[in-house]
Amino acid sequence: MLCYVKRSLRSMCKYFHINVMCNSKIHSFLQALPKCEHHIHLEGALSPSILFTLAARNQITLPQDDPAFGSPESLLARYDRFTSLDDFLHYYYIGMSVLVHAADFEALAWDYFQNAAKDGVAHAEVFFDPQAHIERGVTYETVLAGFTAARKRAESQFGISSELICCFLRHLPVPDCISTFELEAVQASFKSGAVIGIGLDSSEKPFPPEMFQEIYHKAEKLGLRRTAHAGEEGPVEYIRNALDTLHVERIDHGVRLAEDKGLLQRVAKEGKLLSVCPLSNVLLRCVTAISELPIRKFLDANVKFSINSDDPAYFGGYILDNYCAVHEAFQLSVEEWRGICEAGIEGSWCGQARKGEMLGKLNAVVREFALGNV
Ligand SMILES: Nc1ncnc2[nH]cnc12
Numbered sequence: 001m002l003c004y005v006k007r008s009l010r011s012m013c014k015y016f017h018i019n020v021m022c023n024s025k026i027h028s029f030l031q032a033l034p035k036c037e038h039h040i041h042l043e044g045a046l047s048p049s050i051l052f053t054l055a056a057r058n059q060i061t062l063p064q065d066d067p068a069f070g071s072p073e074s075l076l077a078r079y080d081r082f083t084s085l086d087d088f089l090h091y092y093y094i095g096m097s098v099l100v101h102a103a104d105f106e107a108l109a110w111d112y113f114q115n116a117a118k119d120g121v122a123h124a125e126v127f128f129d130p131q132a133h134i135e136r137g138v139t140y141e142t143v144l145a146g147f148t149a150a151r152k153r154a155e156s157q158f159g160i161s162s163e164l165i166c167c168f169l170r171h172l173p174v175p176d177c178i179s180t181f182e183l184e185a186v187q188a189s190f191k192s193g194a195v196i197g198i199g200l201d202s203s204e205k206p207f208p209p210e211m212f213q214e215i216y217h218k219a220e221k222l223g224l225r226r227t228a229h230a231g232e233e234g235p236v237e238y239i240r241n242a243l244d245t246l247h248v249e250r251i252d253h254g255v256r257l258a259e260d261k262g263l264l265q266r267v268a269k270e271g272k273l274l275s276v277c278p279l280s281n282v283l284l285r286c287v288t289a290i291s292e293l294p295i296r297k298f299l300d301a302n303v304k305f306s307i308n309s310d311d312p313a314y315f316g317g318y319i320l321d322n323y324c325a326v327h328e329a330f331q332l333s334v335e336e337w338r339g340i341c342e343a344g345i346e347g348s349w350c351g352q353a354r355k356g357e358m359l360g361k362l363n364a365v366v367r368e369f370a371l372g373n374v
């Protein structure tokens with residue numbers, strides 16, 4: 001029996017080239033795996049229906065000259081036709097303009113965590129873009145209060161552990177990034193552990209990683225975790241530069257790593273984790289099909305990677321849809337799935353005790369599957 005992954009207001013199979021379906025037994029197995037999500041922009045979880053609700057409530061006028069903003073349905077239909085990362089980012093930044101109050105940020109994150117729970121996420125390290133809110137007059141404290149409330153609820157209601165990663169927007173001037181990093185409220189969130197690390201996102205080209213060395217070196221001195229988007233649309237050199245000049249511990253996307261065999265071997269040797277986002281890569285035209293992604297090359301070279309949703313409300317799929325899409329394209333074995341999940345757990349920025357719990361669950365799921373009980 002074939003099982004099609006479906007959700008309300010979006011049908012997973014709307015992309016004829018991403019015919020996401022998988023055998024129902026393997027689908028249950030993938031759902032049951034204790035997944036760690038390392039690459040999800042909370043602002044990218046803003047569904048068109050929540051976007052329109054908040055726009056009305058906060059009296060935000062959406063662009064009148066773009067028919068895509070006529071209704072949630074027309075907006076969703078526009079998301080099928082992204083032509084590039086920048087085309088997507090145009091909608092992403094307009095979308096988040098409806099987020100004003102702490103309750104809005106909480107509703108957004110809560111919607112994400114509800115989907116994550118359905119998909120079997122055990123642990124999520126979630127990105128947010130404070131500069132995009134601060135420049136609209138929304139304070140960092142407001143953003144953090146909303147996200148923190150949702151995280152606490154997700155932990156108590158679903159048992160999902162989570163961490164926050166503050167991203168800097170590479171299309172903005174570097175001094176702007178530095179002054180945001182230095183804000184008292186931002187520094188306080190680092191000190192208290194409310195935010196555990198930093199990331200680098202937005203338009204990749206022509207903003208190479210080395211431009212942001214100062215922030216990353218300050219973050220390293222503070223003992224913060226560090227990751228950066230690299231090798232999504234940008235060249236493979238951006239991956240090397242992020243490692244060498246920003247001293248990142250993870251690479252977000254990194255799909256172009258396979259173009260440089262030496263670097264591929266180095267990443268494998270150093271055990272650096274890539275947070276890959278398959279549906280995102282197809283929707284943003286980085287590849288034409290999931291099967292083009294170097295998943296098999298990563299597995300063969302022992303490059304560690306996790307599978308993630310990136311901006312689930314925009315790319316038609318949450319984490320389980322991405323797992324299913326990878327399975328459909330590569331027909332991975334149970335052992336390969338176990339290895340991917342293990343790498344995700346080991347590469348997470350949570351404590352050893354939590355990792356131990358997740359590894360225990362992982363072994364139990366694999367055992368139950370082998371016994372035919374999943
Ligand atoms: N896929 C992506 N790449 C870069 N910046 C982003 N911000 C949100 N999603 C992004």
Ligand SMILES: [Zn+2]
Pocket residue numbers: 039041201229252310
């Ligand atoms: Zn991203």
